[in-house]
Structure formats: C-alpha cells, structure tokens
Amino acid sequence: MAANQDRYLEVSLAKRGVTCTAKLLADRAPLTCAAVWDALPLVSDVYHAKYARNEIYALFPAFAEQEPPLENPTVTPIPGDLCYFSFNGTQLGSQSYGYGTGAGVDAGTPVIDLALFYERNNLLLNGDVGWVPGIVWGQVVEGLDEMAAACQDLWRNGAAGETLGFRRA
Template identity: 75%
Template sequence: MSGHPSPQRFVEISLDKRGVSCTAVLLDDRAPLTCEAVWNALPLGGDVYHAKYARNEIYTLLPSFASQEPPLENPTVTPIPGDLCYFTFTDTLLGTASHGYQTEAAHRGESRVVDLALFYERNNLLLNGDTGWVPGIVWGAIVDGLDRMADACQDLWRAGARGETLGFRRV
C-alpha cells in the first residue's frame, strides 16, 4: 500500500424517461464491500418504484449481482436526503400481497433480490409493518443534482412510475 488515499468514484443516477439525473460519490471508506459489488456490476437499472413504507424513496429491484452479499456495513434505518442505500430481500418476502409486486417477484425466480434506493427528502424511517426495522447499507451520497432529482421524484409520486426506469452508471 502506498499510503495515498484512493481516488473517489462517482455514479450517475437517472430517471431515464424524465431525462433527469444526479451524481453521487461512492462511500468506499464506510461501505467498501458494498461499493465494490455495485461498482463491478454497473451499469444497473430497471423499473422504478416509489416506496410505500419509507416515505421519500425511489428504488429499483434487481437480481442479486454480488458473488457474496455484502454484510450490513454503514447501516441506517433513518436515511437522509441524498443517501443511496442497498437492501437484500428474499423473493418470498417481496411476494407478499402487502408489497404489491407478487407477479414481479414470482417471475424473477431469484432467491435474493437487491433493492438499490435513492432517498430524496428528509423524515424517512425504514420501518415495515410486516417485518419491523429494515436497515439499509448507505453506499453513496448525492453530491450534485439532488434538487432536480427531488422534483422529479415528487412528480413520479404524483404522476406515476409506470414506464419510468431508474439507472445507475459509472461517471
């Protein structure tokens, strides 16, 4: 090791149909295993959802992409605006009627599903009525464009998410 800090890595997060994006820095110092798993899998993306439980969150559900799921590093149950979080769920958990995507979970055929989430406003609480606390791994922080993304997320909440995708790409 040279003793020099590693260069920062950045990702672009976009709502593709709306043409809105923001930039986040990876928190390699706080969640190194999660950052490495996400970075190695980029680009990633899929249908976007607005969270039912957490409040001010958008996310996409992806097949598990890490060779080994990262441990719960840099955890939170109270994400702040600009946090990017990583969650792992089982398909059976997501297949419950209260979550609302029984067909998506059933068609995946995956035993694990990864939820990559973006929090765009304050007062979030990761408490699920079915399962209790849902800690997430904070792996990135938005450093540019949060205001534009928050406006687009509010529009997504009001106008609907159908046909919209959430994408993550290297910068």
C-alpha cells in the first residue's frame, strides 16, 4: 500500500442499516493496514465490549500472512478509532466471555478482533489478562454520530442477529 495514497473503508452494522467511513492510517500502522486491506471484505457477528466500555467488535480467523507488530499502539482509544487485536483461543476461551461454540474461539487458534470505538473514556484493561494494547489502524471520518447511536441501541437492545462489516469504500 502506497504511503502517500489515502484509502478508505466502510464500516457497517447491516441489520441497523448504518454505515460510517474510515480512513486507513497507513502512515502510522502500515503493516496492519495492508493486512486488513488485503483481507477485505470482512463480515462477522458483532459484539459489544464488556470491559473496554464504548466498543463494538467482530472476531475473525487470522488473515495476515504474518501477524503485524504492535504498531501505533494504544490502551486508551478515542471515538472513531479502529483497533486491531490478535488473540489465541485460550485467551478468549473463558466462559465469562460468552462466545460459546461457533464463534471461532478455540484453544490455540488465532483470533483477530477488529473493533470500533464510538465514544470517550475507554480503557483497554481486562481483569483476566491485564493491559490489552490495540493497534490503531483507522479513524472514522464520516458518520460517527449515526454509528454511535446504533452502537448504543446495540448495547441496550442486543447484538443477536447483527453483523459488523468492513469493506473497501
């Protein structure tokens, strides 16, 4: 991916019919941006965070040829940040997470978490494992208010049947 070429993607909640546009931060997280861009489109069940507060995310099987290093890391994402996390199934396998069967969370299997933070006051601290730094690879540039309202609806009314999708704009 050329560092001087801006790239954008659409992030959507399909059932709610809401989409926002994000700019890839290729100058700050080039390896992560390239891995995600090459894997698009990506769609999976959406979850609302239990620990990080104002976050929605989807889990995917590992898609990069080589996992990106922790470039452009944060533990305090701001509204509109898109973050990339890499876990193994053992890290997310606790029953307390509530993924159950079929979510692709199996011991020893890499799991990629692509997240959208939609409001302030987030802290990536998990009671089971401690600090969980994420790679900030994108920033919402259009439609965050509508997406945040849909995320609040997801929090209040549930995520069942909803998907989070990422595709090239």
